[in-house]
Amino acid sequence: MNDVPATLGQLGAQGVCPASATPLPHGASGLISVGSRPLQAVAAPESGSGLRSGERADSEVPAPTEQRYLISDLCAYLDAYLPPEQVKECYRAYMFGAEAHSGQTRKSGEPYIYHPLAVARILAEMRMDYKCLIAAFLHDVIEDTEIAKDQVAELFGEDVAELVDGVSKLTQIDFKSRAEAQAASLQKMLLAMTRDIRVILIKLADRLHNMRTLDSMSPEACRRISRETLDIFAPIANRLGINRVRVELEELGFAHYWPWRRRVIQRALIKTSGARIEMVSTVETALKRALQQEDIQGAVEGRRKHLYGIYSKMRDKSRDFSEIVDVFAFRVTVDRVDTCYRVLGLVHNLYKPVPGRFKDYIAIPKANGYQSLHTALVGPQGIQIEIQIRTEDMQRVAESGIAAHWMYKSGNQSTANPTTLAADWLQNLLEMQREAGNSVEFLEHVKVDLFPGEVYIFTPKGHILSLKRGATVVDFAYAIHSDVGNSCVAARIDRRMAHLNTILRNGQTVEIITAPGARPNPGWLNFVVTAKARVNIRGYLKNIRHLEAQNFGRRLLSVELAAFNTDVDRVDPLRLAAYLEDGNLRGIEDLFGEIGLGNRLATLVARRLVGAEGDETAGEARQDQDLHPHRLAIRGTEGMVVSFARCCRPIPGDDITALFSPGRGIVVHRAECRNLGSLDGKRDKRLDVQWSDQPEGEYPTEIRVEIGNRRGALAVVAGAIAEQGSNIENVLSREKDGMTTDLEFLILVHGRAHLARIMRRLRQIPLITRIVRVARS
Missing domain, CATH: 3.10.20.30 (Beta-grasp domain)
Structure with missing residues (x-):
């Protein structure tokens, strides 16, 4: 792999995680210490997993540059921002968790308590409150030990118990598939997050440490967990503005899911970075000098964009690596907002701006509260660079997002405050949950909303x-x-x-x-x-369809009961209650809905309700009634529970019949439709229907017109159809023999009489030699 592939196609050929991937070497673990590392974009040096024999392990998975510490080290860290009594509570929670997990080990062989301690350390770096840290120490006790939620609540309070329960997976329910179980657990977590945002912060810290120690898992588990991290958890961290966590989750997920793609991009960076190191130093020096000349106090920092960000840009914009020009970015941090705009003028005087690449996220913040000025410049040697200009407060929010609320308690309640914006997003989640049909559908909506x-x-x-x-x-x-x-x-x-x-x-x-x-x-x-639009439309249509099904089901049952000289209101209440109980139905409206959707046959339901299912005399009487049945009248306003077959496209005036379609209601056909086949022996699937005396709406039907090949012939036919008050939905043209052409029109009509007027008008056109109504097999 000495040659660096320049395109995503070449990356794709090498993007599969090898099944023989060998585990990464992990730092030696002490008995009571735990590994953690600072939150950073790309760690260096790096060690590899899944490398071929003899290759240098320099670019696969970001190596956890281990910082070894004890619980006493964490308590000393907490002393910097928590009162002593709260630190003692954290220590008590650690001891309780250690005892609860006693004898349990992780896949790596380490004592299990190492994991909760590392999660608490990550949250401590975010300056989270002590209840959140206590929940971090205990976040797996309900799921993985015999400790119950009530016991946690009794010892540490109801708030902590709710946080721990929100993070815990659903393990007591049997699911049909792993995907369904995953979706249900994530739904539970996200809904708990709407009550307390700290639930997701704990889960993000939990996932971050799991990703740091993923090398002890099997290759299949690595890929599955990494895919979930890239699809769900990294976008959630981004949505909440926690940039440090997002970047590390993306880097680790990228390294485990697409190790070869990551390696190729890193090699390309190394190959091209040598000549640009001097450029970075030159730009930094120039920016600092410009600030000094204008007596502006500010910090200048140059950095390389992280690998997954480069890969995402290549993938999303279908660009080669050589086309990703803004690999290097510079951040200028100043004291006030007005100074940001002064600095913007300075850098535009220093280097030429790239047209169309300026973004003002200060005036219009991102959805997660991020604020900054972004501009692209043509730097030394013609290399494009990106400059980000922001205040120190904006930098804090950019790194910590929603966590900055606990870190600094800033009291900023502007619309750009991450806490306010997160609350708005959580309200959208609640609305999506109410409208979604199941946990899998809810998760799909969330995924859409996260990008x-x-x-x-x-x-x-x-x-x-x-x-x-x-x-x-x-x-x-x-x-x-x-x-x-x-x-x-x-x-x-x-x-x-x-x-x-x-x-x-x-x-x-x-x-x-x-x-x-x-x-x-x-x-x-x-x-x-957008997820909000999609879930609201689906929810509304489901409700409308359910109401339509109930109304239609009542009509169907009434028709069948009329054959027994009774109606819905006169059905024996005891028989009705027994039938509803046998069918696990909550009420008669649910029964109407089942009938309307075709899931229950009105004929059989009627016989049960009148007590005639085993009565031969009643059966003979019913057959006599079938000779002159009470037909259901189709009005055209039944909605989604009545559909019209596309093969024959029935319209008012046609003789019609209908077939039950479970889950859809009924499908209406023309009586002579060839797709019906023999209906003998299919009485349980057939429904006798007729058109209402005054059907409403317009109905599609197809006609075929054979016309001579002349310029403007199509326009003449279309104009004649429009004259008769019909709209053309579609038209197909097929040349027959060079002299004539078949035109097939899909038009909207009110009924057979309307169609007849259209066809009479078309026969008056001299070019037309033949007109027929189309019925497809």
């Missing part, structure tokens, strides 16, 4: 909303309020009318137009990108 790539949109009153890049008008409407999204019909973008599927761009002003009778369209799911 924003933001775009900033203004409301007509000047408020700013941050949305995921690629967001549409519908996403914006739901970001304002779910009721606004449910009733939106159009929008004005910068005072111009726009469709609902219009993709929004930075800085646009959007005004949503709503209508009282409007409701979400299932087609919106094809273009919305």
